[in-house]
Amino acid sequence: MKPYAIASPDPLLSAAIRHKIDRKTKPRGALGRLEGLAHQIALIQQTLDPELRQPHIVVFAGDHGAARAGVSAYPQDVTWQMVENFLAGGAAINVFTRRLGLDLTVVDAGVNHDFGKRPGLIDAKIAPGTANYIEDTAMSAAQRDAALERGRGIAHALADNGCNCIGLGEMGIGNTASASLLTHCLVGAEHDAELYTVTGRGTGLDDPGLYRKRSLLAQALQRGGRTHDPLEVLVQYGGLEIAMMAGAILGAAERRMLVLVDGFIVTSALLVAHGLAPAVLSYCVFAHRSQEPGHRVQLDFLQAEPLMELDLRLGEGTGAALAFPLVQAAVDFMNEMASFESAGVSDQARSPG
Numbered sequence: 001m002k003p004y005a006i007a008s009p010d011p012l013l014s015a016a017i018r019h020k021i022d023r024k025t026k027p028r029g030a031l032g033r034l035e036g037l038a039h040q041i042a043l044i045q046q047t048l049d050p051e052l053r054q055p056h057i058v059v060f061a062g063d064h065g066a067a068r069a070g071v072s073a074y075p076q077d078v079t080w081q082m083v084e085n086f087l088a089g090g091a092a093i094n095v096f097t098r099r100l101g102l103d104l105t106v107v108d109a110g111v112n113h114d115f116g117k118r119p120g121l122i123d124a125k126i127a128p129g130t131a132n133y134i135e136d137t138a139m140s141a142a143q144r145d146a147a148l149e150r151g152r153g154i155a156h157a158l159a160d161n162g163c164n165c166i167g168l169g170e171m172g173i174g175n176t177a178s179a180s181l182l183t184h185c186l187v188g189a190e191h192d193a194e195l196y197t198v199t200g201r202g203t204g205l206d207d208p209g210l211y212r213k214r215s216l217l218a219q220a221l222q223r224g225g226r227t228h229d230p231l232e233v234l235v236q237y238g239g240l241e242i243a244m245m246a247g248a249i250l251g252a253a254e255r256r257m258l259v260l261v262d263g264f265i266v267t268s269a270l271l272v273a274h275g276l277a278p279a280v281l282s283y284c285v286f287a288h289r290s291q292e293p294g295h296r297v298q299l300d301f302l303q304a305e306p307l308m309e310l311d312l313r314l315g316e317g318t319g320a321a322l323a324f325p326l327v328q329a330a331v332d333f334m335n336e337m338a339s340f341e342s343a344g345v346s347d348q349a350r351s352p353g
């Protein structure tokens, strides 16, 4: 595996970008978070005139052996059935990407189903799902490395085709459980009790279901241990779609793409990527705060402030897609808004009295 070549953007242009934002016809700072967003994107692209080219949502799908042990409210077959739904255009993410003019690609990272060759689907199947991490490691080191590399390659291929903004999404029954274990390990937790604060209802477990999920994850932790190493965590508890998303985030940052981060599961992949190359954070926009309780823990750990809070708990990249118009608006005001000079508007606030 080639080492990841990721540095934060050169801050040299920062003052000039700030100046351009401040000369727009508005009180200083009045566009709030959009100003920070415009600044971030301009810095990533090293320009005063940023643009979003061929924005793309990529949904990574994978099955989880632990789903059969009962960590989700839904059966494992829903993973492949939802992939079919994506390909038929009927899922929430299809509706939102169509409305917002975003390209959508689905990646089979490890679904327990044979889809054949299908338009809109990248076959990157590493295995037909992970092993049940309650009894055994989820994947081999070779499978993990293959997943990371495929994800990286998918991001690079998009960049080669002119895309500079990628939103990540996922589908995998049981993947909130995997994300809980990854999060527990990667935020540096030391005690079993902390596992419960990052374990939620996922697709909608009832109280007994949540209790069962927590005790199964505690068993998994007993078996695999509390490693803080991002590569080892993937082997112990990962999902193939999560590993591939981590690779895609790293690959996107290598190519200086803007990364729209969705909810709890995508952020667990980001924790892995961040563990391998902390500078990936400079390329990330946090779309929303998911209702899954562990998302708050992840965002606090990364010191990230999401753009929206809509009580979403769906995944599929829906939050990333919905945040796109805000990101586009940030770029648009940078390029299209008049400055005090060009519009002949006085920039003098009245003196007191």
Ligand SMILES: Cc1cc2ncn([C@H]3O[C@H](COP(=O)(O)O)[C@@H](O)[C@H]3O)c2cc1C
Binding pocket: 071, 072, 073, 074, 078, 082, 170, 171, 172, 173, 174, 175, 176, 177, 201, 202, 203, 204, 314, 315, 316
């Ligand atoms: C019909 C349906 C559509 C979905 N789309 C995304 N997810 C979401 O739910 C799953 C994670 O929750 P858990 O860990 O509880 O299984 C993931 O597949 C995620 O993307 C869905 C779940 C269902 C049931």
Ligand SMILES: O=C(O)c1cccnc1
Binding pocket: 176, 202, 203, 262, 263, 264, 265, 266, 290, 291, 292, 295, 312, 313, 314, 315, 316
């Ligand atoms: O926040 C998420 O990504 C999420 C939450 C619940 C179910 N699926 C995804």
